[in-house]
Amino acid sequence: MSRRSDAPGETSDVVIVGGGASGLSLAYRLTATGSPTVTLVAAPDGSLLPPERTWCYWERGTGDFDEAVAASWSRLRVHGADGRAVTVDPSPLRYRMLRSADFERLVHSRLARTPGAHVLRATADTVRDTADGAEVRCTTPDGRTLTLRARQVFDSRPLPSLPPARTQLMQHFRGWFVRTDTDRFDPAIADLMDFRVPQPSHGLAFGYVLPLAPDRALVEYTEFSRTPLTTAEYEKALTHYSRDILGLGAVTVESAEQGVIPMTDARFARRTGPAVFRIGTAGGATRPATGYTFAAVQRQSRAVAAGLRNGRVTVPAPHGRRALAMDAVLLRALDTGRIDGPGFFTGLFRRVPAERLLRFLDGDTSPREEWGIGLRTPIGPMLRTVVELPFLPRRPQPATRTGESPR
Known part of the structure; x- marks a missing residue:
């Protein structure tokens, strides 16, 4: 599909920029x-091709991507800092893992x-509105320029810097796909949070284990x-966690993944022009307090597709106002x-029914359910924070290289 730099270009109803989770899902x-x-x-x-990534989410019953689900x-299990574990059954929900290469093959x-x-392998350089839609200027692998024109463009590229925020943390991680010498x-059990690891002076840390077989896992x-x-x-x-806490013994690291996800109360613009x-994540799909993204991306992409089918062009907010306020x-x-x-x-997993808690983390609970969950949190510190927030300024945030959450 390469063209000379003076070629008229390609025209589509919709151009999607970016072949990650959100771009693939919308396509x-x-x-x-x-x-x-x-x-x-x-x-x-x-x-320029991103390394293979892992996306996880929970879902009930069968789903659209079952043939690409790796495990x-x-x-689900959470280990407290005191060493005590709580294991929960979130039925009818199951926790699922997708590998980006498998998901890409399915969508392509x-x-x-x-x-x-169709798919165009190219680097998107600029996206801009035009009188009758929008255009994307791309560079093909052989160095030539191609202009794509569309009625609408949906851009999933990471932002160069994050919008102003009152609070910004980072969820940053590195994982090993390991093989052990014995089972x-x-x-059957995924360890969502293991707080037995040493805690940093600021923030929190945890281990995360997704078993793929008795002798293989993402750690x-x-x-x-x-x-x-x-x-x-x-x-x-990771060496300390796998050897001293999990007691895995000798491991073979088959591959690794690493990333940074913003955890911020910034307000993300979902529209940058009449047709763009x-x-x-660039449109606010990452859940601020957890880093979970994939489920919100599915809600957003379904809504965009339904709107276009009905003649409405909109990108709805991926998270409701109540969820963002609580986060x-x-x-x-x-x-x-x-x-x-x-x-x-750990307290939430011990005190709240698992299925309800996971729906809460997805923003799918009623005000009554959220009130009940709120009563199981440290009420005094949370109320103090509620009173303080309206008086805090939103400050510009430094540029940060972000990845895609494994959750």
């Missing part, structure tokens, strides 16, 4: 409507079978804090140290 949903022509602009092979778990295969839909894992070290670590520091923390929209309070309380992070999250 998948749009092909189901059968109406718009779609071009997905994905990074070409080479140094799933019916039980569907696009290849859909008339009017060490229970493939991860995660922090919620203001500043990411160096790779050497992550490696040291932001989706995914802002929790972020501030964590950042100030008013609440103990490990105790807070």
